[in-house]
Amino acid sequence: MLRTRVMPCLLLQGRGLVKTVKFKNERYVGDPINAVRIFNQKEVDELVLFDINCTSDSGTINYSLLEQITSECFMPVCYGGGVRTLEDFRKLFSLGIEKVSVSSLLFDSPDVVAQAVAIYGSQSIIATLDINLSKYRKKYQVCTHSGKQKRKYTPVEAAKYACSLGVGEIIVNAIHRDGTWSGFDQELISQISANVNVPVVAAGGAGTLDDIKNVVVSANASAVALGSMAVFQAKDMGVLIKFPKQTELTKILP
Amino acid sequence: MISIIDYGVGNLGSVKNMLKFLNIESKIITTAEELSTATKIILPGVGSWDNGVAKLTESGLLSVLNKRVLSDKVPVLGICLGMQILLDASEEGELAGLGWIPGEVKKFYFTPEQQTANKLRIPHMGWNVTHNKKQTALTQLNDDETRYYFVHSYHAEVANKHHALMTCNYGYEFTCAIHKDNIWGVQFHPEKSHKFGMALMKSFAEL
Numbered sequence: 001m002l003r004t005r006v007m008p009c010l011l012l013q014g015r016g017l018v019k020t021v022k023f024k025n026e027r028y029v030g031d032p033i034n035a036v037r038i039f040n041q042k043e044v045d046e047l048v049l050f051d052i053n054c055t056s057d058s059g060t061i062n063y064s065l066l067e068q069i070t071s072e073c074f075m076p077v078c079y080g081g082g083v084r085t086l087e088d089f090r091k092l093f094s095l096g097i098e099k100v101s102v103s104s105l106l107f108d109s110p111d112v113v114a115q116a117v118a119i120y121g122s123q124s125i126i127a128t129l130d131i132n133l134s135k136y137r138k139k140y141q142v143c144t145h146s147g148k149q150k151r152k153y154t155p156v157e158a159a160k161y162a163c164s165l166g167v168g169e170i171i172v173n174a175i176h177r178d179g180t181w182s183g184f185d186q187e188l189i190s191q192i193s194a195n196v197n198v199p200v201v202a203a204g205g206a207g208t209l210d211d212i213k214n215v216v217v218s219a220n221a222s223a224v225a226l227g228s229m230a231v232f233q234a235k236d237m238g239v240l241i242k243f244p245k246q247t248e249l250t251k252i253l254p
Numbered sequence: 255m256i257s258i259i260d261y262g263v264g265n266l267g268s269v270k271n272m273l274k275f276l277n278i279e280s281k282i283i284t285t286a287e288e289l290s291t292a293t294k295i296i297l298p299g300v301g302s303w304d305n306g307v308a309k310l311t312e313s314g315l316l317s318v319l320n321k322r323v324l325s326d327k328v329p330v331l332g333i334c335l336g337m338q339i340l341l342d343a344s345e346e347g348e349l350a351g352l353g354w355i356p357g358e359v360k361k362f363y364f365t366p367e368q369q370t371a372n373k374l375r376i377p378h379m380g381w382n383v384t385h386n387k388k389q390t391a392l393t394q395l396n397d398d399e400t401r402y403y404f405v406h407s408y409h410a411e412v413a414n415k416h417h418a419l420m421t422c423n424y425g426y427e428f429t430c431a432i433h434k435d436n437i438w439g440v441q442f443h444p445e446k447s448h449k450f451g452m453a454l455m456k457s458f459a460e461l
Contacts, residue, residue, distance in 0.1 A: 002424055003381045003401070043448045045381055046403075071271045076403055076446045093300075096267030098405070098446060121301040123377045123405040168377055168405075199375050220373060223380065 004216050004253045005223035007046040008039050008230035008243060009203055012081070013053055015065055019231050020052070021179035023130070023147040029231045029239045036069050038241045039230075046076045048101075048171070048203075048225055050128075054082025055104055055145055063091060070096035078171075080128050084109070089116045093124065101126040101171065104144035106162055107151055117166035122198075127162035131155050131188060132175040140188060147175050159192045159200075169199045171225065177205030179228050181235040184211055190219035201225055207235065209244060213252040256280040256459060257292035261313040263306050263335065264298035268445040276452055278459045286318040294459070295319075295328055299335030303359065303408070304347035306335045311349075323354065327436045329461045337432065337439030338410065346408050355434045357412035364425050374425045377407045384420040384430055384442075391461055392438060393419060393431075395453045402442035402450055404430070409441060 010032065011018050017035055018026040029035075032049075039047060049069070053059055061082050070077055079092055080101030092100050100120075102113055106127055117125050130143045142151045142158045153161065159170055172192055174185040184205045193200045199222035202215045206226045215221045226243070233240040258269055260282045273280040280296075283289060299306050310316065322328045332340045339351050344359035351359075364374045383401045386393045409428040412418050419438070420431035430441040438458065444451030 001383065002378065002404075005380045040448075070267060072275065074272055074275070074446060074448050074451065076405070076443070094267055096271055098268070098443075119301060119305070123379060123407070124300060169379065197369075197375055199377075199379050222373070222375060 003045070004249075005045040005201075006212060006244065006249055006253075007048055007201075007223065007225050008044055009048040009050070009225035009227045010035060010230070011227070012049060012051040012062070012065070015062070017231070018052070019179060019228055023175050023178055026052070030241065032065065033068055035231070035241050036073055039243065040073055040075065042243050043246070044075060044243055046078065046223075047073060048078045049080070050101070051079075051081030052146055061088060061092070063095065066092070066097065067095050078126055080126070084112070086112060086115060086119070089120060093120060099124055099126045099169070101128045102167075103128045103130060104149070106158075106165065107144065110165055113165045113167070122166050122168035125167050126169045126171060127159075127165075127167040128171040128173060129155065129158050129162070129192075130173045130175055133185070143175065155188060155192055156195045159196050163196050163198055167198065169201065170196060171201040171203055174204035180205055181207030181228060183207060184215040184219065184221070186215055186219040189215055189221050193220040193222075199223060203227070209248060209252050212244075212249070216253055255292075256294045256296055257283045257288065258296045258298065259289070259313075259315065259319075260284045261299075261315065262309045263301050266298060268443075269296060269298055269333070272445045272452065272455055273459070276456055276459070278455070284313070286315055289315055289318045289322060292322060292328060294461070295322065295330040297330060297332040297336035297339070299333065299339065301335060302346060303335070303338065303344040304349050306339055307347065307349040307351065310339065320352075323437060329436045329458070330438065331458050332439035333445070334406065334441060334443060337441055338408065340432065340437060340439045341410060341412070344408060354437050355412060355417050355432050355439070356414055357410055357417065357432070359408045360411050361408050362425065368425055372425065377405055378424045379405045381447075382422050382424065382442075384422050386420055387418045388416070388433070390419065390433060392433070392454055392457045395457065396420075400450050402430075402440075402444065402447040404442045406441055410439070
């Protein structure tokens with residue numbers, strides 16, 4: 001039986017680790033190497049790392065930091081942020097990154113994504129869709145560049161489009177739930193999950209074990225990413241690198 | 255000393271990282287000369303079948319590799335695509351594999367009902383438990399809790415069931431590790447499977 005993956009989703013800013021609320025108000029939460037070491041000891045299923053300024057500020061990928069991270073990471077690592085060329089993919093995979101996530105590249109250079117899929121295989125190329133719910137019209141908007149740029153796609157259209165380029169997995173990141181501890185956007189996750197055949201990872205909003213359970217059982221998420229829950233004691237509390245125990249997760253997950 | 259073959263389609267970094275962590279000496283090799291003195295070989299690989307086979311052929315290592323493994327009986331461990339290539343052929347491509355272990359590589363096949371009812375998606379991606387099919391040096395430490403990280407859309411189907419080392423269940427039971435004499439192959443990624451992968455790598459190093 002395939003276990004439902006539950007993974008920390010960590011945000012890099014420069015050489016530090018931060019956590020956001022609705023993609024804003026970055027709060028420093030510590031040293032990424034130290035955090036990764038703890039998650040490695042806890043034997044988490046997988047690790048997702050996003051460099052949140054790399055694309056929007058046209059920064060370069062911090063290879064030296066990633067190399068340090070992967071050298072002591074014995075679980076799969078997914079990296080996203082600032083990936084633009086085939087050379088970027090090549091360097092990341094050679095460091096020991098398993099999966100490279102793309103977002104704006106899907107829309108701006110789809111040929112590069114398709115080429116990366118052809119070379120490294122679908123399983124290694126992940127699409128991350130950052131999706132916001134507009135305040136007044138309550139419409140979903142697919143965004144890139146840390147939520148600053150809007151794309152003319154509905155979530156399902158964007159997911160299908162990403163699959164047509166050959167990506168092997170989709171991370172659905174609900175901006176309006178990010179850092180809120182208020183639960184996943186189950187409607188959004190189930191819409192996408194019902195319309196694609198690749199695994200769908202739910203991100204944005206996890207606050208309790210029940211949230212994790214619900215998004216898997218009711219919204220058909222294949223895997224779950226935890227942001228705040230992995231780096232804070234509780235909502236509005238201090239920094240604490242932690243993770244639900246395997247026994248707790250086994251109890252709630254199918 | 256473990257020689258990790260770099261033929262341009264590998265997750266070499268992570269294999270080397272884990273061996274280093276375990277204090278097992280290893281080096282990444284690219285030439286026939288280096289291969290001719292190897293005492294243990296890891297054949298990694300990710301990506302598509304034809305690309306993998308073509309790259310291995312282009313590397314110019316094939317004749318030495320065949321000699322080292324088949325005549326000199328040097329232990330070899332294929333990982334992921336590196337395991338699949340040990341077999342004869344694959345539904346994913348046209349080219350012929352190494353054919354060291356008889357068998358083929360098949361795509362996961364699920365009926366539409368199975369797909370809906372069990373939410374079976376392709377690739378098979380994540381942690382899954384394995385079952386030993388025979389007792390060997392590489393599987394001796396495995397128990398009911400043993401799990402590994404998988405990510406693949408195709409799986410081995412060995413012609414001779416004695417060559418099945420471990421199986422795993424995803425929609426149905428499939429062979430996820432193969433073994434014949436000095437030749438070993440695993441579909442999963444031991445280098446990304448925490449203590450379970452470390453135990454397997456250690457056992458391979460101690461062969």
